[in-house]
Amino acid sequence: MSERTLKKLVGALVVVAGLWVIVTLFSGQGDGGRNAVGEIATFFDDISEVTVRAVRMSGPDRDSELAGGLDNWTVNGDKADSATVFRFWAAILTLEVGDLAASNPDNHDRMGLSADTSWSIEFDVEGGTKTMLVGEAGPRFSTTYVRLPDEDEVYVLEGDLRTHVRRLPNEWRSKIVVRIDTTAVARVEIQRDADEYVLVRGDSVWTFENGSETSSTTMTGVMSELASLLAVGFLEAGDSLVAMDQGGVTTAYDESGNILAEVTIGSGESDRWARSAGDEVIYRIGSYRVERIAPKLENMEPSS
Numbered sequence: 221m222s223e224r225t226l227k228k229l230v231g232a233l234v235v236v237a238g239l240w241v242i243v244t245l246f247s248g249q250g251d252g253g254r255n256a257v258g259e260i261a262t263f264f265d266d267i268s269e270v271t272v273r274a275v276r277m278s279g280p281d282r283d284s285e286l287a288g289g290l291d292n293w294t295v296n297g298d299k300a301d302s303a304t305v306f307r308f309w310a311a312i313l314t315l316e317v318g319d320l321a322a323s324n325p326d327n328h329d330r331m332g333l334s335a336d337t338s339w340s341i342e343f344d345v346e347g348g349t350k351t352m353l354v355g356e357a358g359p360r361f362s363t364t365y366v367r368l369p370d371e372d373e374v375y376v377l378e379g380d381l382r383t384h385v386r387r388l389p390n391e392w393r394s395k396i397v398v399r400i401d402t403t404a405v406a407r408v409e410i411q412r413d414a415d416e417y418v419l420v421r422g423d424s425v426w427t428f429e430n431g432s433e434t435s436s437t438t439m440t441g442v443m444s445e446l447a448s449l450l451a452v453g454f455l456e457a458g459d460s461l462v463a464m465d466q467g468g469v470t471t472a473y474d475e476s477g478n479i480l481a482e483v484t485i486g487s488g489e490s491d492r493w494a495r496s497a498g499d500e501v502i503y504r505i506g507s508y509r510v511e512r513i514a515p516k517l518e519n520m521e522p523s524s
Contacts, residue, residue: 295392332356441512451503468514
């Protein structure tokens with residue numbers, strides 16, 4: 221190897237070594253690169269759907285509380301949507317507190333973790349409560365800045381917690397107006413506006429009470445909605461639908477004459493209010509659902 225080539229190699233090694241030193245120095249500046257230690261490092265270790273009795277999520281403009289446990293979760297006293305709750309607990313199981321992002325409290329405001337900007341999530345567990353403050357999105361996808369209430373250190377939380385904590389209370393609620401096993405339905409009574417008619421299940425088809433033919437497509441729609449009638453929302457105070465009169469009732473019976481479901485809908489031309497017997501919640505359903513759960517008589521008659 222010539223002396224010139226050797227000098228070039230030595231020079232290259234010096235440059236590489238210098239770059240390594242620079243990168244190391246910059247990566248060590250501030251607080252980045254330090255793993256979580258202490259209480260926050262093990263915060264989620266004993267948090268699960270089985271161990272938690274209640275979860276409170278609070279922010280600058282709203283509060284939500286999940287309570288009840290297992291298959292009986294409620295949100296602010298209303299029945300919670302099981303799928304939404306499942307996704308929440310699935311997310312909790314994947315959370316991991318990562319690197320330290322900041323230790324100076326002057327950074328709290330920009331990270332959404334000051335007293336005025338932060339959200340909090342509080343878990344009721346055996347022996348007390350555990351609280352974490354939740355701030356803005358972190359430096360990477362699906363990360364969030366978090367800290368404990370009495371500590372200045374901010375960490376990067378790996379996993380989707382921020383979305384759940386900031387969810388609107390109504391977004392946690394179940395929107396199922398009615399859900400029954402339609403194989404048990406033997407008779408359906410429908411009142412829609414000025415029309416009233418009865419449908420009876422035969423060996424293979426549904427007919428009117430007098431035995432005349434019905435529209436199979438329309439009847440399929442009725443059964444589909446009884447199997448799972450979903451609302452688009454809930455009736456709120458001051459909602460214009462409050463003043464609407466009753467516009468229809470669909471009642472399903474089994475072979476013994478027991479009521480399996482009774483859904484009452486309001487009048488109107490677009491969205492309607494809807495209520496299921498035994499449920500105090502008044503829902504808002506779309507016009508498409510209205511025409512399926514309580515079709516007009518003319519739509520139940522077979523096409524010529």
